[in-house]
Amino acid sequence: MALKLETETKIDSEPCVVAWDGKLYVGTEDGSVKTFDANLTPGVAWSAHGVQVFAIAAQGGKVYTASNDGGIKVWSDQGNKVADLKTTGDGDICALRVFDKELYAGDEAGNVLVYENNEEKARYNVLEEVKDLWFSPPFLFTVRDLDVTVTEIKPDDSKSRFVTRHTMEGRAPLRVAGRRLLVLARGGNNLRLHDASVDTKFKQLHEVKVSDMIVTSLSVSGDYAWTGGWDGIMRRWKIGEDVLEPAGEINVGSCINGLISTNDGTYGVLAGGKIIRVKSV
Template identity: 30%
Template sequence: MSRKKRSKKMPFHVATRADDVDKHEFDVNQLIYHKGKLYSAGDDGKIKMWAPDLKFLKEVQAHPCSIYSITADGDAIYSCSNDGTVKSWELETLKKKTVFLEDKEVEFWKVKYDKGILYIGDDQGNVRMYKNETFYGSINVAIPVKDLAIKDNLMFASKDNDVIVTDLILQEEKPQFGIKATLMGRGPLGLVDNKVIFLSRDGKDILVNQIDEQQHLKETAKVVKAHDMIINGAIAVNWDGNPWLFTAGWDKVIKKWKIANDSLKADGSCNIDFIVNTMAYGDKDQIYAAGSDGHIARLDL
């Protein structure tokens, strides 16, 4: 009796890469995927736009030195740099809109757009907030802000030793806030469903905290020595009701984790030939990774 051959799904793998002639000259620090395109920013001061298959589309020399972070709203990209500026760019053309903020006394390390508010974190622990490009208010979280994540009215800020959880009230004329918790750990930060994910202080253990209905946090899962070396990139995503976490870093291995109830289970890995600094998720079952020497790759599940 003949048997039909079942199609075998290819394992987690590198599907395509940016051509060497198009990539950044130096390290890539941030990736974002917005409205069907990938945007990258790096130590060469450039923002580059890519099609989903990593075909190069266009670029702009956005800053004279390193770009630490980019974020996007509907029709604009915001970039921040150690040159003390935050700038905005047209989404489709990458033409400069404005020097949005300038303060030569600080380095701006993180920009994050969420629900109508642009958050800007700096090396002195300040988080400035803007609504419709108008200054709304600022708070200080007492640590340099290398990474930011927003979940409803909770703001998570981190650098190397602690994750500061701040309770925000954003319905007033000026933002009100209170420090809710200080958790031992570091970024990169990931948010998916009602969970916040970050790393231990040594950057090798993965910690999962549940956010309950009262917005209290409780550690529900921990993976010790998830990587052999420090994790630089992490991204969490829910596809069709299935939450996933992807991590990578100095060991040049990208790992996939299944988030199930109160556990984090390894579900595959992929070796790559560069140190990963940053990750982003694209369309369903597609992850982007970038890092040393300007390399960018797309991995398919």
């Protein structure tokens, strides 16, 4: 199935990170957050930080952003400040994810903080910089650029206690899709498919080359994974029971800084200030 560039828009700052919550939220190099509807019509925009937005997440009408100015900022979907969340102060926040109304934040000192209702609920240290993370209860998956660490946590029971269940080779980004874990191999060009179960020791099922250059972005929607990176090619992969199968690609012309796949389409933020929506045809 072919992929088609459906619509695009241009902004005056480099788009760096992207999130979705019924509309598109883009964090930029100048510290602003810009919003777009499903058709990339611009909405509200606001200055979130004095410098580049490092991480962004959105859910339930709230937007979470982090930069190197300390802390995590919480916004309404209209750009009104809701709260400033305290962090450890040990390093910049590199990853923000929302799971079941709880915010998970990973920093460069290896801390993972869990927030509920804008208050810290739990804190764990996985000993290595957290460039990406995913939570599939009770397992927390964290990764930098050498290894994936699988940690069993129960934030409702303990604010700090955890058990390391497994480590495996891998680098950011990563995602868990149902019973499967997807993560980049250390070289940054190959995508690996694992069983996301401790019973099989997170067995590797398949590995496929997805790019000639470093992959920066990975998103999963339904039975499909999307990848993009330095080579400017957005690719789609069908997630089978134990294989990843090619399901279309499109050359978008410049480095893909981030992408996210939704029911309304797949969106990419590109070097040079371009934002695009791609659909399968």
